[in-house]
Amino acid sequence: MDQHSSTRETLARIVPDRVLPPSVVAVALFLVVWQLVSLSFDPNTFPGLGRLVETVVTVVTSGGRFAFAEHVGPTLVRIALGFTISMSVGSVLGIAMGLYEPVEDYTTAPVMAIMTFPAVVWAFMGILWFGITTYVVHVLVIVLVVTPYVTVNVWKGAESVEQDLVEMAATFDATRREQWRHIHVPHLQPFLFASARLAFALSWKIALVAEVFGATEGVGYVISYYFQTLRADLIIAWALPVMLLMFGVERLLKRLETRSFEWRPELEESAGRRA
């Protein structure tokens, strides 16, 4: 305990929390290191910060070879479709597995088997099976990779419903519908939210992978083009806006999640510690 607090004190003197939060310091340090490293590289391979900002602006305003909206659009649609289908199928399947033993018995092996295939393998097979498509292969790859994770998460949630509460509801003659609404669904909420955040984080990365291997438009396709023309700077410039957008969505999901758990005192306490 003593060592811990003296380190904290020292740090607090160097970096007073209120003036400079730790995360800002870390990012600033990272940017400094980036700039230093970029000095030893060709700007096309490892751009300095100034050049990078310029390039991002060019990309976003469609000043370069590829129109921004023309490629980001399809990517976003693929992510949205893949995410929605994965969450729907995964949740339904997960709930069925958690509540009904026969379902669990028959579907555990296939779900696990699908889960062990790397995204790249699905992407390749999808292209060989369906050819170059606008949406089918990409959405399929996302669904195949992401659904098992959602399924397993929701399955564990559905399995863990407290029988005590179900029994309590039975003493009051609550109908199945009332039990679902007031016990099962609220119980599943944290698992659904956790699954959604995971599913979203996976979906957009898988979308890019699928696009690199089998698309004629999309952010992944553009990145693949610039890979072949050895333009690391443009790869970063295209990836950054997408990453920022996805980060924004993930934060939104997190905020929705926190709001729906205001009844849990523990979350508030840990937030207080960090603040």
Next chain:
Amino acid sequence: MGLRIQHLTKTFEEEDGDEFVVLDDISATVDEGSFTSIMGPSGCGKSTLLNILAGLHTYDAGEVAWRGETVDPTNLPIGYVFQEPRLLNWRSVEENLTFAMRAQGIPESDHDAIVGDVLSTVGLADERDTYPLRLSGGMRQRVGIARALAVDPEILLMDEPFSDLDELTARNLREDLIDLWQTTGKTIVFVTHDISEAVFLSDEIVFLDTAGQIFNEVSIDVPRPRDPDDRDLLAIESDLMDDFFDHMEALEEETAAASTGGGRAD
């Protein structure tokens, strides 16, 4: 009249196929408006008996009657208080009560008044909008009691409701329970393993043994209000404990004799 249990038998089938008799031909009467405790060691079937009355378990033989008429226990006008509060942590105190009332078909227009009423009775009038996890254990248990009261049952079934609480909180709640009982005149069937709790609270105590049979029924005639540390109560407790231990010894000798006689390897 009141609540009559006649020749109730309940057998559980164990995993290895063996049959285990939990309740063996139980007959008892609970007078309407009385406070009756069911006492016994762990595994004697007292919770099972309560669960049968609550309509949670089926039974193999016997019948249950309320006010002179045979009934299916699922139709008994009961409210159940568990050992754990069993509240919906994601709903406020008020919503926990309305959940029960809605399930029982109590009209929504009455909800507001009933919530105010029962929460005052258990001393939680200010906690309508509070979430359960912000309440202490004793307070959560009170909410559980309020919930059972909210559906206005004629019979209150309570399964060791205070055994998870510390003694101070439990004593407070016991007194509140007696006040509540005397005000509402409900019939209370109270399961406990704690003899002093049973003696303090009850008009009648029914004793179950591990063979699933009633071996003793006692009326506690000490006038109310009772003091938990009262000499007379302690004397009664002591006598009842002696009776209980004597009976358990006799039971063990019987089982031992039966097994040596039958040559059963256990």
